[in-house]
Structure formats: C-alpha cells, structure tokens
Amino acid sequence: MTGNSPRFCRLDKLLTDNRAFWQFMPFASPELVWQHSHPALCEWLDGLSDAAIAEYLQDGESLAQALSPWLPDAPELYHLSQLESLVDLTDCGPEFAWPKGLEVGIPGRKWQQITAFNQAIPMLKLPLLEWCAGKGHLGRVLAVRHQMPVVSLEWQQALCEDGEIAARRLQLPIRFVHADAFDPASAAHVVAEQHAVALHACGDLHVSLLQQVAARQGKAVTISPCCYHLIRAPHYQPLSQAGRESQLQLSKHDLRLPLQETVTAGQRVRRQRRAEVSFRLGFDSLQRHLRGSDSYLPVPNVQKAQLNEGFASFCRWAAEKKQLELPAAIDFEHWLHLGEQRFARVERMELVRQLFRRPLEMWLIEDRAGFLAEAGYQVTVGTFCDKPVTPRNILIHAERKDN
C-alpha cells in the first residue's frame, strides 16, 4: 500500500516538470541558465532592482504570481507548500505554570521553539525518547508537561553532562544515554511503548529514528526535520514507495535548497555575502580564462579576515589553494567587475529557485510522512511555530493506528 498523499504526487509532478528552473548550480553558470530557453524571463530578471528582489524574497505569493507568465505552475507550487499550524493555543499556552528555573540556560529562541513544539504534540501518557537531544532542553519541558520519564540520547559527552546536571537540579526523571544514534546498539533505546521525539536532528539522524520506530512499531513519533543534505549516501534515498518511484534524483546540492533562507539576513550580512560571492565568481572567471577550461573550480571556505585584504589578495590565496600559477600582470579590476556582474545573475537565478524551496521541503516531508503511513501510522503534518522562531518549523507527528 502506498502511503503518499495527493499532495506528494502533485508536488512530485510539478518539481519534476520544472527541474530546469531549480535543479542546477547557479554558481557554475556564467550566464542566466534560461538565456536561450526563456529569453523574456531573463529580460524580466535583468530588469529587477535589488529592492524588488528583496521584496520578492519576503513575499512568496507575489513571487509566484510574477513568475507565472513563464512558470504557469508557480501559483500551484506556492499553494501546495502552505501548511496549517498544529499549535493548540487553548492548551498549555504561554501562561502554563512551568516550574521556576526550567528555562535557565535555554537561549530565548530555543525556549520559544521547544515550548511551541511541546504545544503542538498530544500527551499520550507514554515514556519519552529524545533522539539527538543536545543538552536535553526539549526533554526537560516534556518531562514536566507529560509527567513521564525521558531517555535523552546524545553523541556529545559534554552536552550529556550539562543535561544531566540540569535534570538533577530540577529533579526530573531524565536519563541521558551517551551514544551514537547510528550505532546499531542505539536502536535498543527505541521501544514499542514509547513516544519518540527529535527536534532538529539533522538529515540521516532523524531518518534513522523513523526507521527504528517503524521497525519496532513504536506507538508514536514526532520530529521536526532539518539539514536534509546531511546524508551518508551520495544522493537522497527516498523512504516511501512513491518517493522511490519518483524520477527526481536529489543531490546534496539540491537538498540544501530548502535551507537557503536569505530573508532573515540583515544588511551587514548581505553586504558581506555580496563581497565574498563576487570575489569567488571573479576568481572563477579568471581561473576559467587561465586554465582555458570553461568549468567551475570549487574554492574552500575562507576566513572573513582574508576578504578584508581585497580581491587581488583573495585571488592569490585561492590560486595557491588550487595550485594554479597566476601571471605577474593581471587586470584584477576587470575580473572583479565580471564577478560582480555574475553575482547579480546568481541572485536572479536564486530568486527563481526560491519558488521551489518550500515545495522541495514539502516533498521531503511528504516522503517521510508516506513512509510512516506505509508502516501503519496515522500521520499529521503542520507547522509548530512561525518562521522567525525557526525556519525549520515543520512537524511530523505519527501514531500507530491500532492505539
């Protein structure tokens, strides 16, 4: 039986049909990639001011409308990625009397995330397992609200120790397990009579929890996924039957798209990014010319201080890293100018890719939900907080149907 929703099937078709608009590396292309296939779209993109781009990045619905002459599926893609909130504000609202000191040591935004996550999940009167717990901030909140024991599994010893101290101080029934979630022995902590949770466990880490829960027929599991690209295989391995049947093959680069949230960056960060990307693209144009090869050459991460030294210094640093000899006379101004022009094109290609950011995340979410439905679970998908609290605000909750 396939557990995938009609939404998955539609997203899959639209993402597949429109691959040419998102499944490529804007960095690697010196021109707008649709220069020949969609010249009118490129003309429109070229005519956009920086302010107009910033506005479209804030307003996905307007972006979808604006792109619809060339991408008739754009408005539907936008609507397919809208989700209901799962937070029940009538239950355990902000006025809930949390024990004094519970929030000590929890940064403000993390506190907002975990109290919202807590509000979005039902109380099942089951022992809890917190997968990839960090310091167990969520586990403490759930131990209080659910009045149930919690096992918190975490890989970093220091975080386990901090979490243990906090739990002891508050006299909460929490046991830390210092373990690698991928170690087959860790599966022993996943049991049938349990509600397993994972808040922002990266890529394969939350996938491993879903697989263990399904294998052991755990009663309930709730996750909020993040970092879809942190996987061990070279490509995404779909979980559901329809996911496996999809024609989409997702690389790690593709899987980063859902995380590309430019909207929250401030002026200073945006200026820094513009400088760095222009430097990189200017160097890329230079190296293509010097090597006589029209292919992109990835350059490693750079210290911010290196960027302050200017473009010429950056090129010397990058050339050394790539074992490329620079001639004595180089017109750096020319190559920087090319880099700045390419930056403007990358921004415009990324603007079009933005339209697919949330739909691709929804495809990945529905693949997880479909897997759980196939394993016999009743699955709910929705948001647990607004994006400013965390852009990774989607929650999947699954309960065994025979509960």
Ligand SMILES: C[S@@+](CC[C@H](N)C(=O)[O-])C[C@H]1O[C@@H](n2cnc3c(N)ncnc32)[C@H](O)[C@@H]1O
């Ligand atoms: C993004 S943090 C989330 C922590 C916590 N759930 C939260 O929301 O605050 C991911 C956590 O996974 C842990 N982690 C990474 N790899 C792991 C592994 N192989 N096994 C167990 N935990 C792991 C990290 O140490 C980190 O604490």
